Amino acid sequence: MFRLVLRRLAWSIPLLFVASLVSFVFVAFLPGDAASALGGANATAEQLAAIRQELGLNRPLWDQYWQWLSSALHGDLGSSLLSHQSVTSLLNQRLEPSLSLIAGAVLLAGSVGIALGVRAALRGRLGKVVDAGSIVGLAVPDFWLGLVLILVFAVHLSILPPTGYSPLVDGPGAWMQSLVLPWITLAVPATAIIAKQTRDAVASALDRPFVRTLRAAGVSERSIVYRHALKNAAIPILTVVGLMFVGALSGTVVVESVFAIPGLGSTAVQATSSNDLPLIQGTVVYFTLIVVVINIFVDVAYGYFNPKVRLA
Amino acid sequence: MSVVPTQVVTASPAVPPRALSPRWIRRTAAKQPLGVVAVGYLLVLAVLGLFASSAAPYDPARQDLAAALQGPSSGHWLGTDALGRDILSRLIYGITPSLANAFIALVVFVGIGVPLGIAAGYRGGLFDGVLGRIIELIQSLPPIILVLVVVTVFPANATAAMITLGVLGCVGLIRVVRGATFIVREELYVTAARVSGVTPGRIMSSHVLRRVLGPILVQASVFAGIALAFQAALAFLGILSSGGRPTWGGMTGEAAQVISSSSWQLIPPGMAVLVTVLAFGLLGDAIRDLSSGEDEPAPSSRVKRARTPGEATAMPSERAVPSGAGPFDPELLAVDRLTVVAGEGTEVPLVSDVSFAVAPGETVALVGESGCGKSLTALALLGMLPGGVRTNAGRIMFNGEDLTAGGEPAYRAVRGSGIAYVAQDALGSLDPTHTVGSQLQEVIGRHEQLSRAGKRARAAELLAQVKLQDPDRVLASYPHEISGGMAQRVNIAMALAGRPQLLVADEPTTALDVTVQAEILQLLREIKHATGMSILIITHDWGVVADIADRGVVMYAGEVVEQAAVDRLFTEPRFPYTAALLASDASTAAEGARLPTLPGRVPAPGSWPNGCRFSGRCAFVKDVCVAGQIPLMPVEAQSLTRCIRVDELVLQGALPS
Numbered sequence: 001m002f003r004l005v006l007r008r009l010a011w012s013i014p015l016l017f018v019a020s021l022v023s024f025v026f027v028a029f030l031p032g033d034a035a036s037a038l039g040g041a042n043a044t045a046e047q048l049a050a051i052r053q054e055l056g057l058n059r060p061l062w063d064q065y066w067q068w069l070s071s072a073l074h075g076d077l078g079s080s081l082l083s084h085q086s087v088t089s090l091l092n093q094r095l096e097p098s099l100s101l102i103a104g105a106v107l108l109a110g111s112v113g114i115a116l117g118v119r120a121a122l123r124g125r126l127g128k129v130v131d132a133g134s135i136v137g138l139a140v141p142d143f144w145l146g147l148v149l150i151l152v153f154a155v156h157l158s159i160l161p162p163t164g165y166s167p168l169v170d171g172p173g174a175w176m177q178s179l180v181l182p183w184i185t186l187a188v189p190a191t192a193i194i195a196k197q198t199r200d201a202v203a204s205a206l207d208r209p210f211v212r213t214l215r216a217a218g219v220s221e222r223s224i225v226y227r228h229a230l231k232n233a234a235i236p237i238l239t240v241v242g243l244m245f246v247g248a249l250s251g252t253v254v255v256e257s258v259f260a261i262p263g264l265g266s267t268a269v270q271a272t273s274s275n276d277l278p279l280i281q282g283t284v285v286y287f288t289l290i291v292v293v294i295n296i297f298v299d300v301a302y303g304y305f306n307p308k309v310r311l312a
Numbered sequence: 313m314s315v316v317p318t319q320v321v322t323a324s325p326a327v328p329p330r331a332l333s334p335r336w337i338r339r340t341a342a343k344q345p346l347g348v349v350a351v352g353y354l355l356v357l358a359v360l361g362l363f364a365s366s367a368a369p370y371d372p373a374r375q376d377l378a379a380a381l382q383g384p385s386s387g388h389w390l391g392t393d394a395l396g397r398d399i400l401s402r403l404i405y406g407i408t409p410s411l412a413n414a415f416i417a418l419v420v421f422v423g424i425g426v427p428l429g430i431a432a433g434y435r436g437g438l439f440d441g442v443l444g445r446i447i448e449l450i451q452s453l454p455p456i457i458l459v460l461v462v463v464t465v466f467p468a469n470a471t472a473a474m475i476t477l478g479v480l481g482c483v484g485l486i487r488v489v490r491g492a493t494f495i496v497r498e499e500l501y502v503t504a505a506r507v508s509g510v511t512p513g514r515i516m517s518s519h520v521l522r523r524v525l526g527p528i529l530v531q532a533s534v535f536a537g538i539a540l541a542f543q544a545a546l547a548f549l550g551i552l553s554s555g556g557r558p559t560w561g562g563m564t565g566e567a568a569q570v571i572s573s574s575s576w577q578l579i580p581p582g583m584a585v586l587v588t589v590l591a592f593g594l595l596g597d598a599i600r601d602l603s604s605g606e607d608e609p610a611p612s613s614r615v616k617r618a619r620t621p622g623e624a625t626a627m628p629s630e631r632a633v634p635s636g637a638g639p640f641d642p643e644l645l646a647v648d649r650l651t652v653v654a655g656e657g658t659e660v661p662l663v664s665d666v667s668f669a670v671a672p673g674e675t676v677a678l679v680g681e682s683g684c685g686k687s688l689t690a691l692a693l694l695g696m697l698p699g700g701v702r703t704n705a706g707r708i709m710f711n712g713e714d715l716t717a718g719g720e721p722a723y724r725a726v727r728g729s730g731i732a733y734v735a736q737d738a739l740g741s742l743d744p745t746h747t748v749g750s751q752l753q754e755v756i757g758r759h760e761q762l763s764r765a766g767k768r769a770r771a772a773e774l775l776a777q778v779k780l781q782d783p784d785r786v787l788a789s790y791p792h793e794i795s796g797g798m799a800q801r802v803n804i805a806m807a808l809a810g811r812p813q814l815l816v817a818d819e820p821t822t823a824l825d826v827t828v829q830a831e832i833l834q835l836l837r838e839i840k841h842a843t844g845m846s847i848l849i850i851t852h853d854w855g856v857v858a859d860i861a862d863r864g865v866v867m868y869a870g871e872v873v874e875q876a877a878v879d880r881l882f883t884e885p886r887f888p889y890t891a892a893l894l895a896s897d898a899s900t901a902a903e904g905a906r907l908p909t910l911p912g913r914v915p916a917p918g919s920w921p922n923g924c925r926f927s928g929r930c931a932f933v934k935d936v937c938v939a940g941q942i943p944l945m946p947v948e949a950q951s952l953t954r955c956i957r958v959d960e961l962v963l964q965g966a967l968p969s
Contacts, residue, residue: 141582141585143564144564144586162571213733214755216728217727217733227754231743234745246454254548269549275467287453288453292452308744
């Protein structure tokens with residue numbers, strides 16, 4: 001178990017390395033002067049020189065990366081080209097909204113998706129509904145769904161705020177109100193996927209020989225489904241829930257922009273529109289770190305549900 | 313050398329020959345109506361996009377501020393936006409960037425994914441290993457953030473963004489193609505091509521590619537939908553340049569600006585993205601169903617084809633055994649003319665007209681080859697037939713109560729406490745995610761109101777009863793930590809937890825080592841002796857029958873063909889099938905003699921012959937055997953046979969009489 005987590009941590013090192021290297025590689029491939037691409041068409045000569053100075057673009061690439069990496073290891077990811085704030089302090093502020101968003105959405109999608117999937121595994125007709133729902137749920141564009149929810153619940157019904165984020169310290173009620181619509185937006189496709197995976201996994205667990213033995217021994221259907229089949233189906237369900245965490249993380253880019261939530265995703269979009277290379281590099285590192293943490297949680301949960309893994 | 317491969321190519325069972333012929337298209341369309349609708353929609357979309365300038369009723373950029381934010385009307389079918397521009401026209405002009413961007417990503421996706429996937433699956437080894445690691449790395453990262461990095465470096469460049477998406481997305485395709493190639497690689501005709509000197513490049517491009525086309529098309533279709541939604545999202549966020557042309561994502565973004573004054577604006581572009589992504593998804597589903605359907609026909613169609621008219625009416629037969637009480641009294645269990653069928657509407661009988669009884673303390677063996685309906689009969693006793701299979705006639709009397717009349721509540725009342733069950737797959741019969749103790753105690757709790765400590769004590773007692781050493785250690789173990797023999801003892805302990813009167817054991821020793829088999833049979837004998845429990849043991853092994861059973865019931869093709877006391881069965885079989893089974897059984901054959909085999913197979917349900925079902929394999933078959941239904945006839949006290957020539961034949965038993 002412990003070794004499993006260690007192995008996962010070891011795996012995260014090349015992951016972080018590759019993720020951070022990506023932007024440098026792209027800059028290297030950039031035709032012409034990187035500074036003029038980043039500065040935009042209207043940049044003055046002084047501005048371009050400042051960008052070159054700030055990013056060290058006149059030094060060789062490996063040297064640039066080495067500089068970046070060694071300061072990154074000390075927790076310094078440079079400063080934003082636009083606001084000149086430190087990237088780490090800027091992104092640390094954005095962490096709470098994004099994590100609230102991801103955790104809530106996956107919790108919602110997980111509970112609804114697993115409940116739906118289990119019932120679908122037991123009743124044939126609901127299975128077809130889950131199939132159809134998963135196809136449509138995946139086809140709905142998230143940015144559009146968010147707007148439709150704003151339209152219905154904020155503009156027409158006026159029961160929830162249309163946009164913005166209320167931090168947890170300002171009261172959990174307002175916090176939840178500000179997040180309900182973003183949660184639903186992110187949860188819809190995830191629920192569809194989790195329900196389908198749960199349905200398949202539980203149905204195949206119910207086909208295994210031990211179910212027959214338990215039933216013949218007089219164990220109730222309720223216990224067979226929830227105590228035995230669901231626990232045996234946990235590994236594939238868990239895998240997909242882990243993937244949904246990463247999916248929700250991607251989803252923050254769009255959903256935070258739709259709902260004007262100051263998180264990592266909307267910051268990434270702003271950094272992209274303003275060609276703020278240090279800031280987008282920093283977001284990549286934060287995204288990667290979150291993925292690493294999610295994967296460790298998933299691995300620990302694997303061990304809980306699969307006694308064979310626990311021994312490894 | 314060049315001639316050989318051509319022969320090999322013709323031998324390949326690749327794409328079905330009539331693919332894309334008019335008849336094939338008609339049949340496919342009937343099977344996949346949604347897929348056809350999806351293809352039609354996408355074609356119409358592509359044509360509209362190509363001829364946008366003539367298809368669109370207005371110039372998409374023409375502003376008419378006086379007619380801004382209108383709803384649908386005859387002048388503007390989909391209304392107008394905040395600048396009075398015609399939404400339908402903008403939607404039509406938006407097709408090209410949407411599809412073109414998705415296409416760029418798709419080309420990269422297929423162009424990298426297919427060759428790398430085939431190469432990895434075909435070559436394996438180090439290349440495959442390294443690629444697998446890289447894929448794992450890429451899949452750990454959310455693609456959108458890397459695309460944003462690219463768009464930061466190449467500002468607003470849609471092509472760069474879509475190429476990046478294609479590169480990041482193709483890792484999924486590589487995995488799928490690699491897996492499919494790996495399977496194809498091992499197939500005979502590919503091996504033959506390899507042996508006959510066809511270069512790996514040609515094998516991969518001509519043989520392997522044709523076979524893995526199905527999975528590739530499925531992945532490509534799904535990915536096209538993802539790419540389309542993805543570029544719409546980027547356009548919505550306003551970080552892609554569209555060269556001034558309207559885009560669906562951009563239109564949604566503009567609609568968001570006026571969301572409180574006009575809600576209609578949101579609907580057309582959103583629905584356009586939704587329906588198009590849906591169409592790609594449905595297309596993928598249709599291809600998946602088609603390509604998996606070609607490989608293997610559905611099992612249900614096989615059953616239906618095998619069925620010939622007239623058999624169904626022949627099923628209910630005149631019975632020789634009088635209804636109600638069987639010949640054996642007093643009974644614990646009496647199965648009376650039990651019939652088990654599969655399927656809705658057209659029912660295929662799997663077990664027909666089976667009658668036998670088990671007396672208290674008696675051990676009865678159900679004997680026959682696999683496919684004779686023994687296990688289904690056993691499951692019917694517990695009311696646990698698999699889905700789609702059900703009891704449709706006959707009675708199962710247990711302790712004088714008809715379980716078939718009582719339905720599920722009656723079965724539930726006897727499961728575990730009246731009738732218990734032990735299966736063949738000892739380890740598979742235990743839930744791998746719970747400890748032995750947890751499962752055993754759960755079952756104990758179903759039958760007795762006990763405290764936690766009480767349940768634990770009873771569990772240890774049961775394990776001692778099945779002669780397991782160190783019960784405490786076994787209770788704390790997970791199933792994967794114990795051996796098959798130990799697992800079967802645990803299964804027996806679980807079966808005993810409810811103090812049943814009858815134990816149904818379905819091939820309980822078949823999957824175990826020979827020495828363990830003997831131990832388990834010995835254990836069953838001891839338990840029977842100690843508890844007075846009856847046993848119904850299902851087996852194809854005459855050694856087991858001889859070892860433990862008092863009486864044997866021989867089944868063939870879903871019906872009972874003979875039943876008698878075990879020593880009678882061995883010395884004087886009265887049905888040719890029994891004699892043939894005895895002769896071919898290693899445990900009863902004469903030492904040193906060549907083991908005769910029983911040629912042929914048990915006919916499948918639905919294709920049982922008229923008259924004697926064994927007639928096709930019987931050495932003594934005459935016209936009279938296939939003339940009509942043959943009832944189960946008493947030979948002497950407690951012996952029954954279904955052989956119409958019983959009085960003429962003298963069959964060889966395994967032991968001298």
